[in-house]
Amino acid sequence: MTEFSEQIAEPTPRSARREMTPPKHRDVVLSIKPRYSKPILEGLKTVELRRRFPVKVPKRTRAYIYSTSPTRALTGIVRILGVEKITLSEMWEKYSAQACIERDDFDAYFSGLDTGMVIRLEDVQPLQREIGLEELRDKIEFAPPQSFFYASSFLKEILKHE
Numbered sequence: 001m002t003e004f005s006e007q008i009a010e011p012t013p014r015s016a017r018r019e020m021t022p023p024k025h026r027d028v029v030l031s032i033k034p035r036y037s038k039p040i041l042e043g044l045k046t047v048e049l050r051r052r053f054p055v056k057v058p059k060r061t062r063a064y065i066y067s068t069s070p071t072r073a074l075t076g077i078v079r080i081l082g083v084e085k086i087t088l089s090e091m092w093e094k095y096s097a098q099a100c101i102e103r104d105d106f107d108a109y110f111s112g113l114d115t116g117m118v119i120r121l122e123d124v125q126p127l128q129r130e131i132g133l134e135e136l137r138d139k140i141e142f143a144p145p146q147s148f149f150y151a152s153s154f155l156k157e158i159l160k161h162e
Helices: 033-042 088-099 101-107 134-140 154-160
Strands: 028-032 047-050 062-065 074-087 115-132 147-153
Touching: 033 062, 033 074, 033 115, 047 088, 062 115, 074 088, 074 154, 088 101, 088 115, 115 134
Parallel strands: 028 062
Antiparallel strands: 028 147, 047 115, 062 074, 074 115
């Protein structure tokens, strides 16, 4: 397996998942709707937009993509090139094409906010085999994050044999 198989996410208590200050060099698991995760894995979507996300995540942090319903599986790995907090008008102007999002969906998602987070992605690696939620639950009592959570070495063994 490649260097990306070193570690994935450890389920953490809900209170710990809310922590917004990143530990040094910890990987993250991102929950992403399949209509947005698929273009990431295809190399078409190079940014992920979020209402909030820690801006101080170190460059080259590994992010594991958990595709939500109906896929409900760990589907790929990317590196975070950088994170920036910017106004929504600037975000739309600079990143809408790279985000693969329609204006109505963008406006609905960021409703009530003036700023948002842009997560720039690189080094996309789809998993050879998606790891479904039931398998993740059976092996490590995995609970998908609402948005994201920090990873640990607890899931490392799952990818070793993929």
